[in-house]
Structures are given as C-alpha cells and as structure tokens.
C-alpha cells in the first residue's frame with residue numbers, strides 16, 4: 427500500500443541518512459516517528475521505524491555500560507514456525523525443564539540457579555503448526571544478560587514463570603517484570619498492541635505457574651492470583667509431571683495472535699498440512715506477501731472457502747481473512 431509522507435518527513439529522513447553518530451541518528455529517527463502518519467497503510471513503515479529506534483536506543487545504552495559479553499547479533503536465530511516465544515523467569519522456576527517437555531531441545535535442568543547461560547532454541551508442536559521457543563538464562567534484579575534485550579525484541583511473545591514451590595515466587599516474578607522494564611521490554615497481555623513509545627517494545631506474555639505438584643502450591647497460587655490478578659492469561663502446570671501442558675501449548679499459540687490459512691492452486695485440493703500464519707485481521711494481500719514477497723503487490727483477487735463467504739467466493743485483495751480459511755490467490 428502506498429503511504430503519503432509529509433515533506434518534513436523526508437527532511438528528517440535526509441538528516442538520519444547524513445547523521446554520523448548513533449545519538450544524532452536517533453534524534454532524526456524520533457522526528458520521523460512523530461511525523462509519520464499512523465494509519466493502516468503505514469503499518470509496515472511504523473514497524474520498521476519502531477525497530478530501528480528500539481535497536482539504536484539499546485545500542486546507545488549498552489555502549490554506555492561498557493563492553494558487552496557477546497557482540498550484538500551473536501544470538502540471532504533464524505525465525506521458524508508460526509512465531510518465536512522466549513521463556514523468561516527467575517532462577518530455578520523450571521524454564522529448562524519445561525523446554526525439555528515441549529520441544530526436543532535438551533537444556534541442562536539442575537536444582538541450582540544459573541544453569542542456563544545461553545539462549546537455547548527448540549520447536550514446539552501445536553496441532554498443525556510449530557512455534558519456536560527460546561530458553562533463556564534467569565532474570566533477577568541483579569542478574570541480566572545483555573543479550574536478553576536483543577533476543578526479546580526478536581520475539582513475538584513470552585512465557586513468564588512463577589515458581590509455586592517458593593514462598594518468594596511472586597516477588598521473584600515481579601522482579602523479572604521490573605528488570606525487563608528497565609531494558610525497555612514491557613510484558614503485556616496478548617492483543618494489547620505496541621507501546622506508544624517507539625523505544626519500548628511490548629511483548630505479549632502468558633504467565634505460567636509451575637510446580638503445581640508442590641505440597642503448598644494451592645495456597646501460593648491464591649497469593650499469586652492476588653498479586654498478578656488478571657494482568658496476564660494464567661496457566662497452572664507441572665513441568666516435571668506434565669500436568670496441563672496441552673493447555674499451555676494452546677495459550678502460547680494464542681499469544682501469537684495469528685491465524686492458520688491454507689492455500690490451494692486452481693483445480694487442485696488445498697494443502698492442509700502446512701498453513702501460513704499471518705496475524706489475526708490480515709488481508710488477502712498480506713497473506714500473498716507471506717506466500718511470496720512479489721505477490722503482495724501483484725495479487726488482485728482470491729477465491730476463499732471458510733468463514734463469512736460462500737464456498738469459493740471471489741474477494742478483493744483487501745478482504746480480511748478468518749482462521750482456517752482456504753485461499754486461492756489470483757494475480
């Protein structure tokens with residue numbers, strides 16, 4: 427979609443391109459952000475600008491704090507599946523244990539803190555889609571690996587842990603939320619949308635209360651419900667025993683806020699094995715862009731089988747798709 431940008435935007439963009447220091451670049455980017463019309467047609471540009479502002483803000487902050495343990499980009503994982511979800515939580519909450527139950531990854535599980543030092547990716551199956559999970563080192567008020575900032579920006583959602591075997595569980599989880607906030611990562615309920623401040627990255631989160639097998643888990647769960655109320659969707663599990671893991675898979679998938687769309691070629695049956703997963707509310711054109719970059723502009727219409735249409739109805743490129751629609755794209 428074409429975006430009409432005001433002339434001052436181009437001036438700011440020229441200043442951005444000429445800027446020599448990260449600080450000057452950031453000033454120009456923020457001007458561009460203010461001047462950018464915020465509507466549906468500019469969503470892509472908004473997202474790109476927001477990412478640049480967020481990255482540059484982090485870079486400037488991290489440079490102030492001295493040399494990093496890992497160079498930027500050290501832990502970049504190729505995106506796979508319907509989305510990427512990071513596991514964040516205090517030490518010993520069972521993040522790595524859960525990872526071994528939901529994926530084929532095998533991070534070390536141990537009864538002492540700080541066992542996990544590096545991000546470890548693995549793929550979780552949910553019905554006919556796969557979701558990439560990334561196990562992370564623990565987060566506390568005093569312990570925060572700098573790469574967690576980068577890895578969480580690349581994530582579509584987070585699983586936030588609460589330890590039901592620990593009286594200090596809620597406080598430890600609160601500390602995780604606060605420490606992430608300091609790094610400009612705000613955990614929000616799924617479906618909230620992005621933060622108004624372009625330097626702050628909102629991460630949709632599911633709260634997982636783990637170790638429900640503990641003898642005093644019930645009473646601690648009550649306290650946790652008081653502490654976190656309805657701030658996040660809550661799933662109560664035992665990673666060790668495997669209790670309620672199916673509900674957790676669903677909650678993680680739901681946090682991604684995507685739909686499953688199956689495509690077909692004219693005259694052929696649909697491929698029902700590997701759906702595309704555009705965001706909820708995506709149009710025919712947006713789906714086309716997921717199928718192939720060039721198709722987003724060239725797609726003119728589609729035939730759709732599914733919700734809100736007659737079977738095989740022809741729709742335009744701006745038609746909003748529904749979960750589990752079958753779509754035949756026409757250029």
Ligand SMILES: Nc1nc2c(ncn2[C@@H]2O[C@H](COP(=O)(O)OP(=O)(O)O)[C@@H](O)[C@H]2O)c(=O)[nH]1
Nearest residue numbers: 518519520521522523535536537637664665666
């Ligand atoms: N009782 C109980 N213990 C668990 C559960 N999940 C993990 N643990 C134990 O908690 C400790 C820390 O687990 P780990 O996965 O290494 O935690 P992490 O630091 O969050 O990655 C280990 O001793 C695990 O065996 C659970 O559901 N119930």
Ligand SMILES: [Mg+2]
Nearest residue numbers: 521522541542
């Ligand atoms: Mg661990």
